[in-house]
Amino acid sequence: xxxxxxxxxxxxxILIVEDNPGHAELIQESIKxxxxxxxxxxxxxxxxxxxxxxxxxKYDDRxxxxxxxxxxxxxxxxGKDGKEVLKxxxxxxxxxxxxxxxxTSSEQGRDMEECYRLGANxxxxxxxxxxxxxxxxxxxxxYWLLINEHPNM
Amino acid sequence: xxxxxxxxxxxxxxxxxxxxxxIMKVARGDYSVQVEHSGKNDHFDSLAMGINMMxxxxxxxxxxxxxxxxxxxxxxEELRIIQEASEIVVKDLxxxxxxxxxxxxxxxxxxxxxxKTAEALKESKEKYKILFKSSRDAIMILExxxxxxxxxxxxxxxxxxxxxxxxxxxxxxxxxxxxxxxDGQPSSDKAKKMIEKAMKExxxxxxxxxxxxxxxxxxxxxLLTRVEIEKGKPFLQATVRDITExxxxxxxxxxxxxxxxxxxxxxxxxxxxSKIMADSDxxxxxxxxxxxxxxxxSWQFPDITVARITFDEKEFKTxxxxxxxxxxxxxxxVEKEKKGTVQVNYLEEKPDFDEGPxxxxxxxxxxxxAREIGKFLDRRHAEDEKTSxxxxxxxxxxxxxxxxxxxxxxxxxxxxxxxxxxxxLKRKYNDQLDKRAVHYLENMVTAANDxxxxxxxxxxxxxxxRKEFKKEEVSLSDAVNRSLFxxxxxxxxxxxxxxxxxxxxxxxxxxxxxxxxxxNLLANAIKxxxxxxxxxxxxxWSRENKDIKLWIKDNGIGISPDNLNKIFKPFTRVSxxxxxxxxxxxxxxxxxxxxxxxxxxESQMDKGSTFYLTIPKES
Numbered sequence: 001x002x003x004x005x006x007x008x009x010x011x012x013x014i015l016i017v018e019d020n021p022g023h024a025e026l027i028q029e030s031i032k033x034x035x036x037x038x039x040x041x042x043x044x045x046x047x048x049x050x051x052x053x054x055x056x057x058k059y060d061d062r063x064x065x066x067x068x069x070x071x072x073x074x075x076x077x078x079g080k081d082g083k084e085v086l087k088x089x090x091x092x093x094x095x096x097x098x099x100x101x102x103x104t105s106s107e108q109g110r111d112m113e114e115c116y117r118l119g120a121n122x123x124x125x126x127x128x129x130x131x132x133x134x135x136x137x138x139x140x141x142x143y144w145l146l147i148n149e150h151p152n153m
Numbered sequence: 154x155x156x157x158x159x160x161x162x163x164x165x166x167x168x169x170x171x172x173x174x175x176i177m178k179v180a181r182g183d184y185s186v187q188v189e190h191s192g193k194n195d196h197f198d199s200l201a202m203g204i205n206m207m208x209x210x211x212x213x214x215x216x217x218x219x220x221x222x223x224x225x226x227x228x229x230e231e232l233r234i235i236q237e238a239s240e241i242v243v244k245d246l247x248x249x250x251x252x253x254x255x256x257x258x259x260x261x262x263x264x265x266x267x268x269k270t271a272e273a274l275k276e277s278k279e280k281y282k283i284l285f286k287s288s289r290d291a292i293m294i295l296e297x298x299x300x301x302x303x304x305x306x307x308x309x310x311x312x313x314x315x316x317x318x319x320x321x322x323x324x325x326x327x328x329x330x331x332x333x334x335x336d337g338q339p340s341s342d343k344a345k346k347m348i349e350k351a352m353k354e355x356x357x358x359x360x361x362x363x364x365x366x367x368x369x370x371x372x373x374x375x376l377l378t379r380v381e382i383e384k385g386k387p388f389l390q391a392t393v394r395d396i397t398e399x400x401x402x403x404x405x406x407x408x409x410x411x412x413x414x415x416x417x418x419x420x421x422x423x424x425x426x427s428k429i430m431a432d433s434d435x436x437x438x439x440x441x442x443x444x445x446x447x448x449x450x451s452w453q454f455p456d457i458t459v460a461r462i463t464f465d466e467k468e469f470k471t472x473x474x475x476x477x478x479x480x481x482x483x484x485x486x487v488e489k490e491k492k493g494t495v496q497v498n499y500l501e502e503k504p505d506f507d508e509g510p511x512x513x514x515x516x517x518x519x520x521x522x523a524r525e526i527g528k529f530l531d532r533r534h535a536e537d538e539k540t541s542x543x544x545x546x547x548x549x550x551x552x553x554x555x556x557x558x559x560x561x562x563x564x565x566x567x568x569x570x571x572x573x574x575x576x577x578l579k580r581k582y583n584d585q586l587d588k589r590a591v592h593y594l595e596n597m598v599t600a601a602n603d604x605x606x607x608x609x610x611x612x613x614x615x616x617x618x619r620k621e622f623k624k625e626e627v628s629l630s631d632a633v634n635r636s637l638f639x640x641x642x643x644x645x646x647x648x649x650x651x652x653x654x655x656x657x658x659x660x661x662x663x664x665x666x667x668x669x670x671x672x673n674l675l676a677n678a679i680k681x682x683x684x685x686x687x688x689x690x691x692x693x694w695s696r697e698n699k700d701i702k703l704w705i706k707d708n709g710i711g712i713s714p715d716n717l718n719k720i721f722k723p724f725t726r727v728s729x730x731x732x733x734x735x736x737x738x739x740x741x742x743x744x745x746x747x748x749x750x751x752x753x754x755e756s757q758m759d760k761g762s763t764f765y766l767t768i769p770k771e772s
Binding site (some may be wrong): 020022023026029033105106108126127128129131133134 | 562565566567568569570572573574576577580602605608609611
């Protein structure tokens, strides 16, 4: 079972939804350092992100655009914002089980509370201190894809 | 004295004893006694008559005293009510009371005089004659059935301006009265009624208008008393007192009372208006409408009085308002500019008083109303301006807060990028970089780190002033322990000794903010330690009135006097070292002040600093 799961996962993608290109690149670099084999997809707005997650619109080719097994989601996004995307993911039976990690610069308690209420699996504040960022982001796929266990992956 | 005994049958001494007994009774206040007399025209007879007249005189005085005391009491009561109504009228009331007191004193003086005379009578029979002759009141005897005067004392002759005693004894009361009494009854008819009543009831006290033989009318009080000068033949003794002076005083009092009544009406009107204007929830329109309605009752003829206030091209009128020939008005000035009027109209013609049909007092009142309304409108205007400025200020403050928040928040994004890529560069290409490149990179990272701390602090500072606090009961002891736990690294590094009292109280505070305050102050106490000695920090507290005073004392480098005032201002770093952004204490100060407390510091260079802060009980 374990092997099957891991196999399944490796065909899937890690989706980064982030409008800041610098941050997006840093996140990608960090994940790459974690030596994960999954395809890393970056989308810079909420509307396209929803299409990608659902495999609709320009993302209907699921070979080209493998469904995500982990979503890193920023809060402030053009188009649909992070909370809307989160809401859509968590209210659809097909996508509900995908772990969504909020990766944001908002330290507002209200945002955090609301995200958890909407079903976010994790909430991480982007660290400003040198070195912390890469360490923190690297830990995300390691934890969610290798350590954490949950059904239907 | 027993009835039926004939005085003539007694010997003289016994008779004198009897009379003395009567006098003693009178002196004790029993006026019901009479000395019977023989009817013979001897000394005893005239003495007996004199004593009886004296008794009546005293009774008369007593009754009049009662009558006047009642009047005075009544007037005093009125005065009391009036006095309560307004401070302003108190002066007038005092004058009135003084007049009354003067009257009262005069009365008492007279009573005392009469008492003295009565006592004198006891001593000497001769003195009675002097009394009769010298009495200030006119005393006369009326004889039935025609009720002519048979005798009158000198005061009687003086009172009626009669020079001839014989002529007097041929006259009756109606000869010294005008044809009609003030109530319209013919004097002769009314006099008969009064005489009948006196005969029936024993005495009759009333007011009467008399007339001197010269034709001068004057008001008087009359006391008619039945006296049996001859056995079986009752005479009437009349005691007449001229009360012109009293009447004059009474009229003056009445006028004053009416005047006071008017003043009270005015005061009520102004008081009512100021009450209405004091209602800060009511709109200007509501206030003016309410005021206009209380105006008519304060004018002399409320039923035909209507009022109108104009202001700002609006009209506020009493329901039956109509224009009229008989009107008065006063201008309302707002910010020294004429902005409206107060107008009062009479709907019917009334006799002329001081200003057309209006009184001086009504002119004063309408002016006062216009003035008060003007002041009220000025005040409202000022309040509106103040509110508007306050709102603008709030708006600006909010904008500033938002700006600070957004700026610091948005500054973080590029900083994360800078930090991230510098880090990436170091991680991936460290072996390809020479020493100098690594040094440059490190400088970049240090600068970015400083910027990061600054932004974080700026964000905290903005938050401290912006965010709503969640106050709850917190244990100061727990809060201090949490703080020390988070500073554990620093404490270990510096070998700091920190003394915390065990009895720290519970307080009402936002727990997160309290943590911030303690973290900042404790961290500072450790950070700014002297290189010469390990940090020793002492926490203490006391109750100051209702506040709690907390202090944190260190043995660090201290703060120079020049800098004492600066340290709580944002972005003023006082030491050269780079151990802080200079915002920490501003955040602390903002938090403490927003909880209603204060913070201050006492410091000595090279000895240490003590930071004091207060926490209000219901913070």
